[in-house]
Amino acid sequence: MFYTIDILGTIAFSISGVLVALNKxxxxxxxxxxxxxxxxxxxxLRDVLIGxxxxxxxxxxxxxxxxxxxxVFAIVFRKKIDYLRTSLLLFDTIxxxxxxxxxxxxxxxxxxxxxxxxxxxxxxxxFGGVIRDILCNEIPVIFRKEIYATACILGGFSYFxxxxxxxxxxxxxxxxxxxxxxxxxxxxxxxxxxxTLYKEEQ
Amino acid sequence: MFYTIDILGTIAFSISGVLVALNKxxxxxxxxxxxxxxxxxxxxLRDVLIGxxxxxxxxxxxxxxxxxxxxVFAIVFRKKIDYLRTSLLLFDTIxxxxxxxxxxxxxxxxxxxxxxxxxxxxxxxxFGGVIRDILCNEIPVIFRKEIYATACILGGFSYFxxxxxxxxxxxxxxxxxxxxxxxxxxxxxxxxxxxTLYKEEQ
Amino acid sequence: MFYTIDILGTIAFSISGVLVALNKxxxxxxxxxxxxxxxxxxxxLRDVLIGxxxxxxxxxxxxxxxxxxxxVFAIVFRKKIDYLRTSLLLFDTIxxxxxxxxxxxxxxxxxxxxxxxxxxxxxxxxFGGVIRDILCNEIPVIFRKEIYATACILGGFSYFxxxxxxxxxxxxxxxxxxxxxxxxxxxxxxxxxxxTLYKEEQ
Numbered sequence: 001m002f003y004t005i006d007i008l009g010t011i012a013f014s015i016s017g018v019l020v021a022l023n024k025x026x027x028x029x030x031x032x033x034x035x036x037x038x039x040x041x042x043x044x045l046r047d048v049l050i051g052x053x054x055x056x057x058x059x060x061x062x063x064x065x066x067x068x069x070x071x072v073f074a075i076v077f078r079k080k081i082d083y084l085r086t087s088l089l090l091f092d093t094i095x096x097x098x099x100x101x102x103x104x105x106x107x108x109x110x111x112x113x114x115x116x117x118x119x120x121x122x123x124x125x126x127f128g129g130v131i132r133d134i135l136c137n138e139i140p141v142i143f144r145k146e147i148y149a150t151a152c153i154l155g156g157f158s159y160f161x162x163x164x165x166x167x168x169x170x171x172x173x174x175x176x177x178x179x180x181x182x183x184x185x186x187x188x189x190x191x192x193x194x195x196t197l198y199k200e201e202q
Numbered sequence: 203m204f205y206t207i208d209i210l211g212t213i214a215f216s217i218s219g220v221l222v223a224l225n226k227x228x229x230x231x232x233x234x235x236x237x238x239x240x241x242x243x244x245x246x247l248r249d250v251l252i253g254x255x256x257x258x259x260x261x262x263x264x265x266x267x268x269x270x271x272x273x274v275f276a277i278v279f280r281k282k283i284d285y286l287r288t289s290l291l292l293f294d295t296i297x298x299x300x301x302x303x304x305x306x307x308x309x310x311x312x313x314x315x316x317x318x319x320x321x322x323x324x325x326x327x328x329f330g331g332v333i334r335d336i337l338c339n340e341i342p343v344i345f346r347k348e349i350y351a352t353a354c355i356l357g358g359f360s361y362f363x364x365x366x367x368x369x370x371x372x373x374x375x376x377x378x379x380x381x382x383x384x385x386x387x388x389x390x391x392x393x394x395x396x397x398t399l400y401k402e403e404q
Numbered sequence: 405m406f407y408t409i410d411i412l413g414t415i416a417f418s419i420s421g422v423l424v425a426l427n428k429x430x431x432x433x434x435x436x437x438x439x440x441x442x443x444x445x446x447x448x449l450r451d452v453l454i455g456x457x458x459x460x461x462x463x464x465x466x467x468x469x470x471x472x473x474x475x476v477f478a479i480v481f482r483k484k485i486d487y488l489r490t491s492l493l494l495f496d497t498i499x500x501x502x503x504x505x506x507x508x509x510x511x512x513x514x515x516x517x518x519x520x521x522x523x524x525x526x527x528x529x530x531f532g533g534v535i536r537d538i539l540c541n542e543i544p545v546i547f548r549k550e551i552y553a554t555a556c557i558l559g560g561f562s563y564f565x566x567x568x569x570x571x572x573x574x575x576x577x578x579x580x581x582x583x584x585x586x587x588x589x590x591x592x593x594x595x596x597x598x599x600t601l602y603k604e605e606q
């Protein structure tokens with residue numbers, strides 16, 4: 001289950017990378033790089049920080065094949081995927097939901113404090129998208145005024161609570177991932193964002 | 203002593219991160235991220251490069267609690283801290299002074315060459331601020347024409363000299379850190395900077 | 405041979421870093437940092453991702469001395485090096501050719517899949533230049549419409565083929581490096597680039 005979610009997140013992020021790269025009129029090779037970086041960037045940072053090297057995608061070729069296949073798929077069906085203007089947002093949101101839980105679980109396996117596990121989950125989820133946006137010369141989604149990392153943090157902590165319930169671990173995975181996705185989608189739908197603090201304000 | 207200096211540097215860098223983020227009108231969560239990245243960025247790069255993983259702040263929760271407390275403190279007292287316009291500069295300078303020595307000492311513990319130890323100290327001191335400035339869309343302080351990394355390098359090498367004197371190791375720590383702080387403050391006060399080299403010049 | 409190529413690549417990249425930094429009117433210290441980052445950036449990323457830490461340049465002082473000497477040399481003879489306007493391009497291309505093969509060979513030593521080895525070679529070759537360009541506020545060479553990473557990938561895969569021939573391993577090294585250099589130079593000479601894909605195109 002853990003593994004399935006990781007692969008689903010990889011597909012979602014690859015496609016979100018292809019969609020951003022297509023908008024930048026990149027060549028096929030540039031598109032593949034952006035798809036790859038978006039899909040593995042967060043997990044690579046996570047693995048390097050906890051010292052789990054060589055990083056995941058180097059040890060397990062499934063990631064590479066899945067990214068290649070998703071990229072070709074997204075390029076071929078690019079007109080249909082783009083039909084819904086919200087598709088990029090949707091794939092990006094599914095990606096952060098799935099990766100958050102994977103990252104938290106990796107932190108737990110490494111015996112780290114729950115706060116650190118949630119940070120790891122949030123980094124796994126957000127860092128790939130940040131690199132994607134920087135390489136494509138966009139302001140990173142995470143720094144635009146929107147609930148984004150906050151959704152990952154809420155989902156990450158809720159995973160710890162849900163795990164204490166007498167339910168299957170696989171179900172706990174899915175519920176925590178869905179919480180991230182729901183919080184983000186609801187925040188966008190109802191335009192909820194955190195207030196800004198500024199020195200001049202009284 | 204080593205540990206106390208590390209925590210003091212963390213406090214100084216967290217506050218410097220909060221001050222930059224406040225100026226960018228970020229929300230409380232964005233401010234916390236910037237404070238965190240500023241405080242742990244340099245040490246994280248250092249730990250990853252020498253292979254000391256999981257990185258420090260993941261193994262020792264003190265950093266996280268200190269950063270959280272410093273961020274809340276700096277946000278609450280933001281009007282008072284900002285009273286002196288030089289406060290950001292001061293906290294940033296104290297931070298690089300303390301982190302330089304911590305980084306050099308880490309390199310010595312890993313059995314590395316003195317030149318590499320000084321590079322490690324300089325990276326520990328400067329990298330957090332570089333990420334802070336990039337994320338806040340400012341030109342990194344280190345690349346503005348000013349004595350900055352040079353102060354870290356001078357302080358780092360002087361630490362090796364001071365250690366040879368018949369004085370306490372804790373005192374050597376403090377003196378080397380003060381050298382970094384003094385060099386930077388004097389350079390700013392007297393507008394000292396390195397000359398630029400350019401091909402056209404004769 | 406492996407080692408000689410690594411050092412030659414370090415010299416080529418250091419000089420390419422100095423030439424870019426000189427154009428940005430940096431001070432001597434800034435020039436040294438850019439030369440250093442250009443020369444060791446790609447190899448550092450490679451070593452961190454496969455977990456070979458402390459990274460190469462920390463364990464072996466030769467890199468530091470070679471970069472220092474190349475930087476002083478390039479600064480002193482800057483008017484002569486710049487005489488040929490193509491010099492930066494040439495040094496950059498020699499650098500990526502040499503580093504690609506070194507990176508691929510490192511991946512093979514770590515027992516990784518050929519596709520991952522070629523990715524490692526390409527990263528080793530391209531990442532230093534990407535950081536150099538980002539720090540110098542230039543659009544990274546790799547993202548301008550040109551055959552660049554593609555040359556590394558072709559050279560990397562050809563190294564696996566050439567190794568199967570009954571020739572000396574040192575010769576295989578040189579041939580694969582020359583393939584990268586030739587592909588890139590020919591692509592520039594004949595203005596060959598990959599086509600862009602865009603959603604609107606039919």
